[in-house]
Amino acid sequence: MRVRMWLGAVLLVGLSTAFAKREAPPSATDGMTAQTGFIDVHVDAMSARVLVGVHALDAPMLMVTALPGALGSNDVGLDRAQAGEPKLVEFRRLGAKLLLVQRNMKFIADSVVSDEVMSARDAFAESVLWSGDLLNDDPEQGPWLVDMSSLIASDQHGVIDRLASVQQGQYVLDADRSGVLTTAAKSYPDNAEFEALLTFSGSGSGAFVQQAVADAKSITLRQQLSFVRLPDAGFNRRAFHPASGGWSVGGVDFAQPLNRDLDVRWQARFRLQKNDPTAARSTVVKPIVFYLDRGTPEPVRSALLEGARWWTQAFDAAGFIDAFKVEIAPAGMDLADVRYNAITWTHRATCGWSYGGGIVDPRSGEIIKGFVNLGSQRVRQDLLIAEGLLAAHAPDADPALQQQALDLALARLRQLAAHEVGHALGFAHNFAASRTGNGSVLDYPHPIITLDGEGRVQLAKPYAIGIGDWDTFVVAHAYSEFAPAQTATALATLRHDIAAQGYRYVSDADARAPGDAHPDGVLWDVGSDPVASFDHLLQVRAAALSRFAAGALPADRQSGELERRLVPIHLLHRYQTEAVARLIGGAEYDYGLGGDATLGTHAVAAPRQHAALQALSRALAVDTLALPASVRAALTPPSTEYSRTPEYFTTQTGPLFDEAAATAAATALVTQFAFAPQRLNRLAWQQSREPMMPSLREVFDVLVASPWREAGRTNMRVRSTRNWVLLDAALNLLAGSQLHATVDAEWRGRLRAFAAELGAMPATNIDAGEGARLIVRYLDAPETVKLRPLPTIPPGAPI
Structure with a gap:
C-alpha cells in the first residue's frame, strides 16, 4: 500500500x-x-x-x-x-x-x-x-x-x-x-x-x-x-507521465501559459547522480540507503533485507552501480528522523496493511525521506493460510510440510519488502502485472498453488524471486538521465518497449471498487486467464478442504481456532472471483497523454464475458458452497477465555459454527461484484451496441433464477441459504438508486417475471412462495419492506 x-x-x-x-x-x-x-x-x-x-x-x-x-x-x-x-x-x-x-x-x-x-x-x-x-x-x-x-x-x-x-x-x-x-x-x-x-x-x-x-x-x-531545510538546487525535475508507473507531486500553477494545463505534476524520485554522467554505467555520488528496524527478529530480518535489496538489480540495469543499499539500522538510530530512509517493523493489535511512501520536496518531486511500515502480524496470516492449504499438522503429515509453510510466509515477506520499498522510491501499484506472471513486485501477488499427481496441494514455488521486467522499467523511467533534448524521446521509447513486452498498467483508481471496469486491474489475482485460474483454484480449494480438518490446527492452539483457519480456505477463490466478474461489462483502456496514448475503451470480447458468467455460476454450485462432512464434524466453539474475532464467520447459532453464515459469505463473493450497479449499467450499454454480449436477462437468469430452479434432496439448507442471498442482493440493487433508469426498469421487470415463476411453483416449495411474495411487496410498496442486509464477508486482505 x-x-x-x-x-x-x-x-x-x-x-x-x-x-x-x-x-x-x-x-x-x-x-x-x-x-x-x-x-x-x-x-x-x-x-x-x-x-x-x-x-x-x-x-x-x-x-x-x-x-x-x-x-x-x-x-x-x-x-x-x-x-x-x-x-x-x-x-x-x-x-x-x-x-x-x-x-x-x-x-x-x-x-x-x-x-x-x-x-x-x-x-x-x-x-x-x-x-x-x-x-x-x-x-x-x-x-x-x-x-x-x-x-x-x-x-x-x-x-x-x-x-x-x-x-x-x-x-x-x-x-x-x-x-x-x-x-x-x-x-x-x-x-x-x-x-x-x-x-x-x-x-x-x-x-x-x-x-x-x-x-x-x-x-x-x-x-x-x-x-x-529544503533541498538545494541541482536536482533535475522530471515531468510526470501517466504511463510511467510512478506517483506524482504538484498543484495548480497560475503561471502556466494559456495553452497549458494549470495542473502541473512532477515525478517523485530520489536525487541520484552518477560520478560520471557521460558513462552508460557509473557509481553514484550518494547512494540511496534504507535502514531496517533493529527490532525486526530473525528469520524475518533476513527475508526483509533480501527482498528490499532486489531493487539493486533494477538500478544496476539502469546503469547505476551500487546505487541502492539496505542495511540494519545502527544502534540508537531514530527511524523517524527525516535524515534516514527507514523500514519499520510495526506491531499492531491485529493483522493489518503495510505501506510505503515518501516526504517530498514540492518544488521538484525530490524525495527527501522514504519510509516503509511493515505490519508484523501479516506474516503469521500467511503462515496460517499455508498450513491450512497443506494440512501441515496432520498426524501423518510429512514434517517437511511445516517448513514449506514457513518458506511460503518468508517468500511473501521478501515480496512485501520489495513492494513497499518500491512505493518509497516513487512507484505506484501495477495490478495488471500478474497477467504476465509474477511480473512485478508492485502488484499484489497471489501464491502459485499446484496439485501433485495424488491431488495434494503443493507450494514449491509460491512467489517469484527478484524484481520483474515492469520494476526494471519504472526505475529506468524515473531515474535514467538523458540529454535535455533527448529526454522525451528516450522515455517514450522505454514506455513503448515495456508495452511491446505485453505489460499493461492499471493502478489503484481503476482496481479497488467492486464496480471497476478494467479486466486486468485486480488485486491478488493469478495468471493470464482469469477463468482458467478460477477453475484451478476451485480444484485446489476442494483438495485443501478434504484434508483440512485433520491437519490445519497446530497442536498447541485452542480448538476453536480451527474455525478461523477455515475462513481463508473456504474463501480461497475470493480474489479470483473478482477477476472473473471483472470480465463481465469489462473494458480495456490505457493511461497516457493525448499525443501518445491509444484513445478509447474496448469492451471485453463477448465469448470471454459469457465464459466468465458461467464460471460465476460454478462458484454458486451447491457442491462448491457445501463444506465437507469432515470439516463440519471438527469445528468446535472457541474455548473458554477465547472468543470469535471479525476474522471468523459471523454466527446466529450461539456458540456453534454457523454453516449458513459460511454459505452466505461464499455466495456474497459473487453478488458483491457481479451485481455492482456500475457493472450492470455498462453491460446494458455494451449489449445494446453488440447483441452477442451477455444481456441483463442472462445475468439474472444465470445468477438468480437458475439457482432457484434447482431441485435436490441433499444440502437443502445450503441451497436455500444461497438462494435467499441471491434474491436479497437482487432486491438491494434497486435500493441503492445507482442504476440507470432504463437498467432499473429492466431489472424490475426481470424480478416481476421471476416472482410470477416462483408463485407458480408447488405450494410445498415454501421458499418459492415466500420469495414471490417478497418480490411483489417490495416492487409495489418498497417502504413497507425492510430488506435483509447483505452477508458479512470476513476480511481477507492483506495476504
Whole structure:
C-alpha cells in the first residue's frame, strides 16, 4: 500500500536572508543546555522547556510529525514511526510575537516574476499554526529566540481528529499529563528534532482503542516534530507521465501559459547522480540507503533485507552501480528522523496493511525521506493460510510440510519488502502485472498453488524471486538521465518497449471498487486467464478442504481456532472471483497523454464475458458452497477465555459454527461484484451496441433464477441459504438508486417475471412462495419492506 505525502509546489523568490549564525542572548538562555544547528535548541530539563533560536525569518522549511510511540491499532492507523502530513512553514515576526505560518501550497505561480508569485499567494488564505512571545527583539543580539514548548507539546499529528474519524470517541489533550521530552531535542545542520509525551483523555468507548490501549480513557503517545531545510538546487525535475508507473507531486500553477494545463505534476524520485554522467554505467555520488528496524527478529530480518535489496538489480540495469543499499539500522538510530530512509517493523493489535511512501520536496518531486511500515502480524496470516492449504499438522503429515509453510510466509515477506520499498522510491501499484506472471513486485501477488499427481496441494514455488521486467522499467523511467533534448524521446521509447513486452498498467483508481471496469486491474489475482485460474483454484480449494480438518490446527492452539483457519480456505477463490466478474461489462483502456496514448475503451470480447458468467455460476454450485462432512464434524466453539474475532464467520447459532453464515459469505463473493450497479449499467450499454454480449436477462437468469430452479434432496439448507442471498442482493440493487433508469426498469421487470415463476411453483416449495411474495411487496410498496442486509464477508486482505 502506498502513502503519498507532499506539499504543493513552491518558488523561493528573492530570499536574501541567509541562515547566518548569531549568538543567543545569555540572559534568556542562562543555565540551559544549548545546541547550535539549523535551528538552535536550548533545553531546561527541570522545567521541561525548549527555547529555539531561529536564524532567518520568512524562510520556508518543512515541518513534519511522526509517532515514535504509537497507539497500536490497525483500524485507527496511528502506527509506530508513522509520518504525518508535511507542511511548508516559515517563521514571521508580528510585533513582539513570532508566528509559525503554513504556506497555502494548493495554488501557486511558479514564476521568476515576483509580482506574479505574490498575486497567487495573496489570493488564497494561509494558516497561522502557532505563536510565541519573542525573548529578544534585536536581531543583532542573536537568533530570534522563542519558547516553543507549547507547540512541541500540542497535537500536531492530528491524533484527536483521527480518533474521531474512526468513531473512537471525543478526546482532548490533557496538558497536565503531557509535556516536552527535553532529552530528545536535537539540532543538526539541516534539521531540528523535538519530541513530546502527549496524553489524550476521553470516554474510552471505542472498540479499537479498548483493544489496543492500556486504559482507553487515557491514551498516551509520543510525538516527534521535525523542522527540515529544503533541498538545494541541482536536482533535475522530471515531468510526470501517466504511463510511467510512478506517483506524482504538484498543484495548480497560475503561471502556466494559456495553452497549458494549470495542473502541473512532477515525478517523485530520489536525487541520484552518477560520478560520471557521460558513462552508460557509473557509481553514484550518494547512494540511496534504507535502514531496517533493529527490532525486526530473525528469520524475518533476513527475508526483509533480501527482498528490499532486489531493487539493486533494477538500478544496476539502469546503469547505476551500487546505487541502492539496505542495511540494519545502527544502534540508537531514530527511524523517524527525516535524515534516514527507514523500514519499520510495526506491531499492531491485529493483522493489518503495510505501506510505503515518501516526504517530498514540492518544488521538484525530490524525495527527501522514504519510509516503509511493515505490519508484523501479516506474516503469521500467511503462515496460517499455508498450513491450512497443506494440512501441515496432520498426524501423518510429512514434517517437511511445516517448513514449506514457513518458506511460503518468508517468500511473501521478501515480496512485501520489495513492494513497499518500491512505493518509497516513487512507484505506484501495477495490478495488471500478474497477467504476465509474477511480473512485478508492485502488484499484489497471489501464491502459485499446484496439485501433485495424488491431488495434494503443493507450494514449491509460491512467489517469484527478484524484481520483474515492469520494476526494471519504472526505475529506468524515473531515474535514467538523458540529454535535455533527448529526454522525451528516450522515455517514450522505454514506455513503448515495456508495452511491446505485453505489460499493461492499471493502478489503484481503476482496481479497488467492486464496480471497476478494467479486466486486468485486480488485486491478488493469478495468471493470464482469469477463468482458467478460477477453475484451478476451485480444484485446489476442494483438495485443501478434504484434508483440512485433520491437519490445519497446530497442536498447541485452542480448538476453536480451527474455525478461523477455515475462513481463508473456504474463501480461497475470493480474489479470483473478482477477476472473473471483472470480465463481465469489462473494458480495456490505457493511461497516457493525448499525443501518445491509444484513445478509447474496448469492451471485453463477448465469448470471454459469457465464459466468465458461467464460471460465476460454478462458484454458486451447491457442491462448491457445501463444506465437507469432515470439516463440519471438527469445528468446535472457541474455548473458554477465547472468543470469535471479525476474522471468523459471523454466527446466529450461539456458540456453534454457523454453516449458513459460511454459505452466505461464499455466495456474497459473487453478488458483491457481479451485481455492482456500475457493472450492470455498462453491460446494458455494451449489449445494446453488440447483441452477442451477455444481456441483463442472462445475468439474472444465470445468477438468480437458475439457482432457484434447482431441485435436490441433499444440502437443502445450503441451497436455500444461497438462494435467499441471491434474491436479497437482487432486491438491494434497486435500493441503492445507482442504476440507470432504463437498467432499473429492466431489472424490475426481470424480478416481476421471476416472482410470477416462483408463485407458480408447488405450494410445498415454501421458499418459492415466500420469495414471490417478497418480490411483489417490495416492487409495489418498497417502504413497507425492510430488506435483509447483505452477508458479512470476513476480511481477507492483506495476504
